[in-house]
Amino acid sequence: MNTPSAYFEQLYSDSADPWSLDGQWYVQRKYDHTLAALPRRHYRTAFEPGCSVGLLTAALAERCGTLLATDRVAAAAELTAARTRHLPNVRVRQLAIPDEWPEGRFELIVLSELLYYFDDRTLREVLRRTAEALEPGGALVTVHWNHPAPEHHRTGRTLAPVLSAIPGLTLQTDCRDPDFTLHVLERPYGAGPGGRPRG
Numbered sequence: 001m002n003t004p005s006a007y008f009e010q011l012y013s014d015s016a017d018p019w020s021l022d023g024q025w026y027v028q029r030k031y032d033h034t035l036a037a038l039p040r041r042h043y044r045t046a047f048e049p050g051c052s053v054g055l056l057t058a059a060l061a062e063r064c065g066t067l068l069a070t071d072r073v074a075a076a077a078e079l080t081a082a083r084t085r086h087l088p089n090v091r092v093r094q095l096a097i098p099d100e101w102p103e104g105r106f107e108l109i110v111l112s113e114l115l116y117y118f119d120d121r122t123l124r125e126v127l128r129r130t131a132e133a134l135e136p137g138g139a140l141v142t143v144h145w146n147h148p149a150p151e152h153h154r155t156g157r158t159l160a161p162v163l164s165a166i167p168g169l170t171l172q173t174d175c176r177d178p179d180f181t182l183h184v185l186e187r188p189y190g191a192g193p194g195g196r197p198r199g
Contacts, residue, residue, distance in 0.1 A: 002119050005096070009073055022055060030180050031056055034112065034143050037173050037184050038063060043108040047133065049097045050114035054080030060110060061087045068106075072096035098125045105135045111142045115159055116152040123153075123162065131168045134187040140169060143182040156181030 034056065044065040051057045051069035057080050061067050069084070070093045071077045081092040095102065109130055118126060130140055142163055144156035157176075163183045164171045173184035 002117060002122050005072060009075070022053070026179055027055070029177075030112075030143060030182075031059055033175060033177070033180075033182055034110070034141060035059055035063070037141060037175065037182055038108070039139050039172065039184060039186065040107075043106075043139075045104070045106045045135075046108040046110065047102060047106045048110045048112070049095070050112065051080045051092070052076050052113075054083035054092075056110070056112055057090060057092075058084055058087065060108075061090050064108065065089060066091070068093065068102055070095035070097070070102070098122065098129050101129050101133070105133055105138070107135050107138045109134060109138070109140050111140070113144055115142065115163075116144055116149075116154040116156075119153060127162070127166050131166055131187065134169070136187055136189045138187050139172075140166075140185045140187075141183070142185075143180055146177070146179055146181055 042063055042065070046060060046064040046067045048057055048060060048067065048069045051071050053076065054069065057067065057069040061084060067090045069080050069090060071080065072095065074094050077092050077094040084090040084092065111130070115123060115126065134140060142159070144159055146156040148155055160174070160181050160183070163185065164174070166185060169185040169187055171183065172186050173182065175182040
């Protein structure tokens, strides 16, 4: 089964930064790699589910025309909204994927430290919805911790073969850091309706 919502709600009730993201060197390195891996300088529309406290959200906002950041925990969404209040291109919502999925398509979807919380069935559904929500030429960026954790179903390494085989997407980048695995996949222009997005 998926890691239950109560687990995350308890974490945020105990701390405004449950994973001590702010100031961690690992986190800074990972975010630097994530931003550097984006194939284009700018994206019109982007979606970041599982935004947590909004550190990556604020960094992604500089590269996006509009960015939708969501989290299933109300406290996390509130923290991200407060962090990005000065950024008019960022919208923050409380939303639990895959059952609650935003309308429309995106040029960029970022799944960071999220997929290992899902069981097999939910993971397949999340990846299916993600592929369908990408515009032709759009990019999916994933990055996940490589080391086992009791609340994780997988690691970055064990997610790698699943991600590289998503139907309809082409693997462009496969970065294997000792601590995290980062992938960039793109939806080919011929994979669906829509014109070539501006880069």
